[in-house]
Amino acid sequence: MTQIYDESGKVVPVTVVHAGPCDVLQVRTAEKDGYEAVQIGYLDKPRRLASRSERGHVAKLDSKRSKSRTAAGVELSAKAGCEPKRFIREIRGTAGDLAPGSQITVEAFAEVPAVDIVATSKGRGFSGAMKRHNFSGQRATHGVKKCHRHLGGTGCSAYPSRLFKGVRMPGQYGNARTTVRNQKVVRVDAENNLILVLGGIPGPKGGFVVVKQTNKV
Structure with a gap:
């Protein structure tokens, strides 16, 4: 990632993708x-x-x-x-x-206003609910002992005596196929086979990505 200046002089954060x-x-x-x-x-x-x-x-x-x-x-x-x-x-x-x-070549994106980018996100291993789902955790005052980062109660008592599917809990975070849709194409450098896309995209530096024209209106 880096930043460039547009025609009006504003700083624009971009991700440089070597495409082709x-x-x-x-x-x-x-x-x-x-x-x-x-x-x-x-x-x-x-x-x-x-x-x-x-x-x-x-x-x-x-x-x-x-x-x-x-x-x-x-x-x-x-x-x-x-x-x-x-x-x-x-x-x-x-x-x-x-x-x-x-x-x-990147010249195929010369007239494309926006793209979808598919990549594998960074793997963060087995993560807790605060890191994985942005939970606020428990209180840091009286009544809480050694469980400040726990997710708390998950509901469901005697009936139905189970948890419903999809409850947000600790688990594997990242390392999954991720699509960022409708990202604006800021600049196309045909000489160096580079595409400058507005904002960030999934994955680490040097990771492989798929860039295709978006189908969003």
Whole structure:
């Protein structure tokens, strides 16, 4: 995160996202796959660290299965012909002019006013109710002994003698798929493949995120 000045001279807090270029690995169609989507990959992965299936996903590899399918007259799917990727995701929607082997750059967001960002939030482990749900805790005066940060009573006495689902309690906090919707795009730097998004986004520095045009009106 950082801050920049807009045209009126106001300080705007932004998050800098390095977005692309992303290679198109596959194009899903309704006829073949039952739905329409574009599979894209980001950041090259060294071939020595990639498995054979990861290398065969992006480039043609000779194998007994491919030879037998070719001999049987089965048309093999097109390959992107690029390096294996570290981060692969599918974006639902029509592919348009995109095909395996083409690239998507930040210029696709040049006219986009706002985006949705999907990422994995920072994991905070097993947390108490005050940290996880912003509870106020117990009194710090008379009558409270060694339980100042407890969540207090949870209701439900003899009937129904149980707790209802969804009661806010201590538990796992963070490390979950999180979506921040309708974030304004402040600036697009096509030369350095950067997108400046207003405000903060989930996840740590250097984490992988998915940026797509928002569907909110």
